[in-house]
Amino acid sequence: MTSSLLLAAGSLAPASRGFLSPTGVEIVFVLVGLAVLGAALLTVTTKQLVHAALWLVVALGGLAVEFLLLTAEFVAWVQVLIYLGSVVVLVLFGLMLTKAPIGRSPDADSGNRWVALGVALATAATLVTLVVDAFRTSWIDLGSGGGSTAAVGASLFRYWVLPFEALSVLLLAALVGAVVISRNGKGGTAAPRAGKLRTPRPATRPATRPSTRPSTRQER
Amino acid sequence: MHLAYPVVLAALLFSIGVYGVLARRNSVLVLMSVELMLNAVNLNLVAFDAWLRDSLHAGQALTLFTITLAAAEIGLGLAIVLLVFRTRGTADVDRVTALGDRAAEIPAQAGPAPDAVSKGQAL
Numbered sequence: 001m002t003s004s005l006l007l008a009a010g011s012l013a014p015a016s017r018g019f020l021s022p023t024g025v026e027i028v029f030v031l032v033g034l035a036v037l038g039a040a041l042l043t044v045t046t047k048q049l050v051h052a053a054l055w056l057v058v059a060l061g062g063l064a065v066e067f068l069l070l071t072a073e074f075v076a077w078v079q080v081l082i083y084l085g086s087v088v089v090l091v092l093f094g095l096m097l098t099k100a101p102i103g104r105s106p107d108a109d110s111g112n113r114w115v116a117l118g119v120a121l122a123t124a125a126t127l128v129t130l131v132v133d134a135f136r137t138s139w140i141d142l143g144s145g146g147g148s149t150a151a152v153g154a155s156l157f158r159y160w161v162l163p164f165e166a167l168s169v170l171l172l173a174a175l176v177g178a179v180v181i182s183r184n185g186k187g188g189t190a191a192p193r194a195g196k197l198r199t200p201r202p203a204t205r206p207a208t209r210p211s212t213r214p215s216t217r218q219e220r
Numbered sequence: 221m222h223l224a225y226p227v228v229l230a231a232l233l234f235s236i237g238v239y240g241v242l243a244r245r246n247s248v249l250v251l252m253s254v255e256l257m258l259n260a261v262n263l264n265l266v267a268f269d270a271w272l273r274d275s276l277h278a279g280q281a282l283t284l285f286t287i288t289l290a291a292a293e294i295g296l297g298l299a300i301v302l303l304v305f306r307t308r309g310t311a312d313v314d315r316v317t318a319l320g321d322r323a324a325e326i327p328a329q330a331g332p333a334p335d336a337v338s339k340g341q342a343l
Binding site: 025026029030033036037040041043044049052053056059060063066067069070071072074075078079082083086087090091093094095097098099100107108109110111112113115116117119120121123124127128131132135136138139140141142143146147151152155156159160163164167170171174175177178181182 | 221222223224225226227228229231232233234235236237238239240241242243244245246248249251252253255256259262263266267269270271273275276277280281283284285287288289290291292293294295296298299300301302303305311312313314
């Protein structure tokens, strides 16, 4: 507590003390942050669904770089391994298995996108004014080794062992739940039904879909 | 480093995620926007951990927990989306309206979705 108070008192003067000056870190942080924001904007606005997943890769990888700049190297590599390695692959599998159309799909955004834009702008304005007003005079003193694997591992297995084990049980429960949900109840009926449900253009012509859906329901 | 940089970046990223959740139609893209929001929270946690110099490393430990929870969430979410797609033939969030309140939905007249529901119930 006292060390943090000393740091807060001492870091009010933004004196450059390292070999890589804090302004250099800030410049890199801002540049990578702009890349992350651009990639995130393209993720939520692009019309091509697979490209959205690939822009998500750029955004999450840029966030891993930001974690590295904040001296949290273990979190950065976990981000690379889990997000870029498994979550994006899962998302791509989800897009593939739900027969996402390749190419531009004009109805990727629903009808309430202007309401969503208003809500997002209001959220951004509120949060940015709030946090800028709150942390205007706060400086991070980026020392080395703050988030190294040794430090994080020691604190994780010394103080956070019980949540860690509970989290492993939760992962097991999620795994079992996903298996149970995606398992076919009656085996063998899924393949012809999935073939019959394939509409010629599922996303570009939404008017044809209500005519196909009751027919499949009749046959079932 | 000024603390405002990571915090403002996290706020903007969260807002982009909010827009994606509200505006996207495909449910897999909605899940991707949820991932963006979770990553904004992760950036906040790491920034405040570096700011406070926490001796327990609570921020980074919680970030690891959040990443694990996000992995579990996306696994379960995609399983549910695949189940919905297998039974309904669509993965769009505004077409899965079978559990919706019909009295509240008819004045909304949101295009072909109530039409699909009424046809499905008429058969």
